[in-house]
Amino acid sequence: MSYIPGTARERAEMLADTGCKSIDDLFSCVPESVRLKAPLNLPEAQTEFEVLSDIESIAAKNRQYKAIFRGAGAYNHFIPEVVKSLSSRSEFVTAYTPYQPEVSQGILQVIFEYQSVICRLTGMDVSNAGVYDGASAAAEAFAMCRERGRNKLITFSNIKPQVLSVLKTYACSAGAKVEVIACVDGLADLGALGCALDDTAACVYIEQPNYYGLIENAQDIASLVHEKKAKLIMGCEPVSLALLKTPAEYGADIAVGEAQGLGLELSFGGPYLGYMASTTANMRKLPGRIVGKTTDSEGRDAYVLTLQAREQHIRREKASSSICSNEALCALTATIYCAAVGREGLIEVASQSYSKAHYAAKLFSAIPGFGLRFSGEFFNEFITDCPCDAKKIMSALAERSILGGKILDCGRILWCVTEVNTKAQIDEVASILKEVTAV
Amino acid sequence: MSELIFEKSHEGRRAVYFPECGVESVSLPEKYARTSPAPLPEVAEVDLVRHYTNLSRKAYGVDNGFYPLGSCTMKYNPKINEAAAALPGFTHMHPQLDEADAQGCLEIMYKLSRSLCEITGMDAITLQPAAGAHGEFTGLSLIGAYLRDNGMSARTKLIVPDSAHGTNPASAAMNGFTIVNIPSTPDGFVDLDALKNAVGDDTAALMLTNPNTVGRFDRNILEISKTVHDAGGLVYYDGANLNAIMGIARPGDMGFDVVHLNMHKTFSTPHGGGGPGSGPVGCKSFLEKYLPSPLVCEDNGKYTFFTPEKSIGKVQSFYGNFLVYLKAYCYIRVLGGTGLKQASENAVLNANYMLEKLRDTYDIPFEGSCMHEFVMSLDKLKHETGISASDIAKGLIDNGIHPPTMYFPLIVHEALMFEPTETESRETLDNAVEVMKKLYETAKTAPDTLHAAPVTTPVGRPDETAAVRNPILKY
DSSP states (O other): OOOOOOOHHHHHHHHHHHTOSSHHHHTTTSOGGGBOOSOOOOOOOOOHHHHHHHHHHHHTTBOOOSEEOOOTTOOOOOOOHHHHHHHTOHHHHTOOOOOSGGGOHHHHHHHHHHHHHHHHHHOOSEEOSOBSOHHHHHHHHHHHHOBTTBOEEEEETTSOHHHHHHHHHHHHHHTOEEEEEOEETTEEOHHHHHHHOOTTEEEEEEEESOTTSBOOOHHHHHHHHHHTTOEEEEEEOTTGGGTBOOHHHHTOSEEEEEOTTTTOOOGGGOSOOEEEEEOGGGGGGOOSOOEEEEEBTTSOEEEEEOOGGGSHHHHGGGSSOOOOOOOHHHHHHHHHHHHHHHHHHHHHHHHHHHHHHHHHHHHHHTSTTOOBSOOSOBSSEEEEOOSSOHHHHHHHHHHTTEEOOEEOTTSOEEEEOOTTSOHHHHHHHHHHHHHHHHO | OOOOGGGGOOTTOOSOOOOOOOSOOOOOOGGGBOSSOOOOOOOOHHHHHHHHHHHHTTOOOTTTSOOOBTTSOOOOOOHHHHHHHTOHHHHTOOTTOOGGGBHHHHHHHHHHHHHHHHHHTOSEEEOOOSSHHHHHHHHHHHHHHHHHHTTOTTOOEEEEETTSOTHHHHHHHHTTOEEEEEOBOTTSSBOHHHHHHHOSTTEEEEEEESSOTTSOOOTTHHHHHHHHHHTTOEEEEEGGGGGGTTTTBOGGGGTOSEEEOOTTTTTOOOOTTTOOOOOOEEEOHHHHTTSOSOEEEEETTEEEEEOOTTOOOOSSSSSSOHHHHHHHHHHHHHHHHHHHHHHHHHHHHHHHHHHHHHTTTSBOSSOSOOSSOEEEEOHHHHHHHSOOHHHHHHHHHHTTOOOOEESOSTTSTTEEEEOOOTTOOHHHHHHHHHHHHHHHHHHHHOHHHHHHOOOSSSSOOBOHHHHHHSOOOOO
């Protein structure tokens, strides 16, 4: 089955129309020396029914938990059914990039709405249409900041390890530098930052909240960075922005982040969505697609892909990036999610996550051996000590179908609580922590 | 009627409610709090549904009709793929799960990687890149890492034919390579003499699309790869056009060292209006140790992650666009090796069928048959009638057909590039041919009607210059 509509007879007639005697004739330009001599060695074709039941049985080998207390860059939020229903409309799903604006106004308008949502959440002036994920967004932002002589990004050991890894990969490939400096009590060390900020520093990247869940004193960082003529990139979790001071309020030059929390399923890590927003001054350095509003010849509002002089299909090797995908369907999902929960709903998601995380932190840290690692203000993730092998804790939780926090290299546990975690679940985790360590 | 969702907002309206918090509400200290709430829309569920349903009616996908967008392989996206990717056993998987909890995901990753190795003739695959251009970036990073690791940092030049996709030179620049553009022959092939003159001690690699961007298979492919290898460089395969040759020829057997694939083109995963895609990168064994971390290995039915010895690091936060390549896995299982070959054969048949039917009307700059796509030039028509490639494209829209790729490749003037794909019926192709012929006549007899096209769409041609001059990028 190849989803080919034509019958054998129709195909034979079509072949005759091309003037070829056989299908092989159509491939006469492929030299004999590179022709595959044997069929591809792949599993036999199966019917859709068979394949789906096979894939279902593979899915069943995955373990599904009834409660999740793990975040570390991917967050379990409630996704309203209306979001899934609308974002699965096949006109959206099966379209290409909106190169032909007249037949793509729906998609272009959604991207325009997405850009507006991101600007409203971050307070920034301009948003692009999205990039692959939060980590690549950070790497692309670094590329925006590099200029002659300024080739270094400074960041802290408290950013997400996966983001740091991607930043380093991109930097290494481009011949740029990433300098990682230490933290004090889990927060960016301003003293060390002051020393690292030399003439070669293009930018500083911080996360808000950081990997440990802590809220940075971004105001002081921003002042220091700008004093040294470098740029500040803030990696902000978008749900937290319903409550937290915006990157614009802190004076960030570029805001980026992982927007998975805005209505995208966990999906074993993808597809996710990286957002990128900047000040107007940096607008023409933004990579990727951007949608703008204009009019058609009759004066009707119309949306188009714009500022394309930045992009690879025009500028080729002088483009700011090769990216052309904007994870459009993910951007659409995030937009619909934000409109579905709305202004009050997103605040509620963020406040419930915040309140429940603080309840959990208080409860867990009262158990001997599970003290809070850091004293700073946190959003919805926090680190506790662990008096035993943390794997023991995870197994005990798993027996009750609870996915515990992430075990860090130091043996401590990074917990995450969102609005979907109930008080009963949090209480249950606490009692299991007690049970396991009591024996 | 293009009101934005923000314009439909009414203070106090809601579509979604949450259960009571259940724990004491704690407020964030003021010094950390934003000064005013983010002004997101406030709408009822029915408003929301109508708004986005109506917007979907102003979008055009493969499910709406013929979409012969050259180089983009807009084939039909089977629904079973969507069903597989909607299974909670996959969608609920947290990426920070331990391997033991995610054996099903790892099994998919492992099996798909093996299949893609077989299809491409490569030894190892990473599924991490999120799109084709991301794959290019990753593949070239492997080459860069290999060169640095082997004391060949002086090899900084990356050779790219002038017919290449814009992403090729852009990805090369992201990797710090200097681009050497080489001209194509009048037939659209790699100019062997130009290539021989371009290679040398400073050659890092050649980046090539084959079949190339004019839809033709380069007969000299083995000599091309040998020329670059003999000079000490590597050869990179842009898999944009793999849909022409599955089961017929493999990049690995043509001498390519690295290849990226587009799951959203060749392997039927939907494009989503501009992503998410998936751009796996395959390589020969000598490059495997540089692949992004992690890869999956299998031992007695148990799957584990491992980090290649000299991994370039990560290119994406987790394991790539898992749900997207899961759809590709599903597709490969349904088609099998025989079905994949049939898909390529029919993609090439459909393209040649259309080409033959249009050859007597439009200028086809290259003689002979094509592979899965073909290019026509409207240069002459434009000189005679003032009707450009873009005008014909807009005329197609009024006839219910999505235009082909316009103005690419750059080596053909007033280019229109058709890629019908294998999943279209003869009637669909016949209709498109008939429309194209009708538009040709219109160009000669009533060009003004084409200048005014499209007239059947919610808006006419937008003023793109105004959009650039006065950027309005948000509400």
